[in-house]
Amino acid sequence: MEKVETLWSRRLSEHWQMTSRYLKLLSNSGFMFTLYILIIGGGYFYQQWVKGLPTTFPTEWILLILFSFFIIRSPIRTLLRSADLVFLLPLEDKLAGYFKKAMVYSFILQSIPLIFVWAIALPLYLHTVDTRFSAYGATLVVLIIIKGWNILCAWQENYLLEANGYKWARGVVSLLFIGLLLFEAPWYALALLVVITVGLTLFSFHPLSQSHLLKWEVLLEIEERQAANFDRFANLITDVPHMKNRIKPRRYLNSVTEIFSFGSNSVFKRFFSKTFLRSGEYFGIYIRLIIVGAIVIWMVSGELSSVIIAVITVYLTAMQLLPMWSSGQVEEGPALLYPIPEQVRQKNFLTIFMFLLTLEALLLAIISCLVGIPILFAFLILAVGIVFSFLFTYGYASRKLHKEAD
Structure with missing residues (x-):
């Protein structure tokens, strides 16, 4: 039987081999040319649009919605397969390293679009909110930290079949953090929210892994949903036989x-x-x-x-x-x-x-x-x-x- 220590590396390699094939087809299709045209044209109109905006434009509210979407939505890519519910479930105690790598991978992968959105919004922020780049740069650091916290809490939610209450709590805290940050709230308001977040993490989210069993069916459902999202994207340029x-x-x-x-x-x-x-x-x-x-x-x-x-x-x-x-x-x-x-x-x-x-x-x-x-x-x-x-x-x-x- 394959060593558990190398399981993640092998599955990640297989996953990217398959993904790279579809990405190669995408790069050779007319879709990429169209995308380039849209980026160039969109960039031009975006610059002209930003220049004409007044300082009263609700940039903070728009960024609050955008950043919240990419931060709160934190599915964990575990690369699990249906058969794992039979063959890997008995080895759950030995898979701690596997799941930690899955969380790190998900964090890195999901931070990329967050940084991309942050970069696109840079001209808008500097023109309508604050001309100091340092203020917006500090915002990115905090956003990445909040994203990491969401990944950790999202993992704990996988110990429940129904975790809607925890998801709502995580979402509200994230919204408050991002809102206080963008609207430049007093430092003591942020400090109070940090204390609340630490307490919520230690006394609400962390105990889930101590008092409940990991719900593998939830992990598998999340993985299949994420895989299906890419399959639908790849199906734009070629047939994906296994698409559900x-x-x-x-x-x-x-x-x-x-x-x-x-x-x-x-x-x-x-x-x-x-x-x-x-x-x-x-x-x-x-x-x-x-x-x-x-x-x-x-x-x-x-x-x-x-x-x-x-x-x-x-x-x-x-x-x-x-x-x-x-x-x-x-x-x-x-x-x-x-x-x-x-x-x-x-x-x-x-x-x-x-x-x-x-x-x-x-x-x-x-x-x-x-x-x-x-x-x-x-x-x-x-x-x-x-x-x-x-x-x-x-x-x-x-x-x-x-x-x-x-």
Whole structure:
């Protein structure tokens, strides 16, 4: 049997070997070129936007939301597998080093996007809050410390099947820390919060590992969820055979799909609409991208820039929804139940795909009106969004589907 001491190193090596293959495919795809263009264009608009902001802009509140998201969300990557519940569970006492390495790895991995967001927000902070770089630099140090505390507490939560109360406590403390830091609260307020945090750690979180057994099923669920997130990202450029999809009933939305009949020409419209509404990733990312796009349009508040942001949002949504065709359910299930020609299935998919992108363009146009964009540019957002959706659907997406069929 493999030595426990080398288990983490081997699994981490295997994990990155597989990850690097997908990243290599990503680097060779047109997605990276598009990403570069978005970064360059976004950087330019971001600089122009920051220069025009008044000192009364609520930078602290925006950074509070951003930093809190990346700090409070602290899943532990353990690289566990289903079989470990049988073969490694008896060796739990010898796996302390393994799990410590998992926590360190998770801390480093999750600190990278936090530092990235901190760096992006640097011009915004210096322009609207404090011109001293030292103050913002000290903020990063404290944010990293808070992140480490969240990782440690998140590990202790794995000793409970239901740890919502502890997660809320950890979240509230983190929010208070970040808020007091950004709003430059008096030192004694921070000192009091430090004392409360130490007490919470010693008398609430730490005893969990002393009085409860480690819940391996919770660890495995977290690991599978994190792996699925990367699989969905990799599935944008290539098929991921082992990708698992989370399905949610969402019965309150079932009536939406009733407009499609079970006839041979529309049964897959019904299928893909249900797949979208019930899928844990497609429906969720669709809503999140609309929200993000709306927030950016509100923050920028420029006519032409709002049109560009709306098109970028529709494009990102299209890239996220395109894998719905090859999600695995098409070829393994309904394709066998309903012997519908490939051409009809593709046509049904593209119809739903086009509808979703057009609906998103409409929603962004309505939102732009609500945040003060002139109605003429709102109509322009809708028109450009529809044209882009049509070209993407029956240009790029259609060719991609035909290529996969061949």
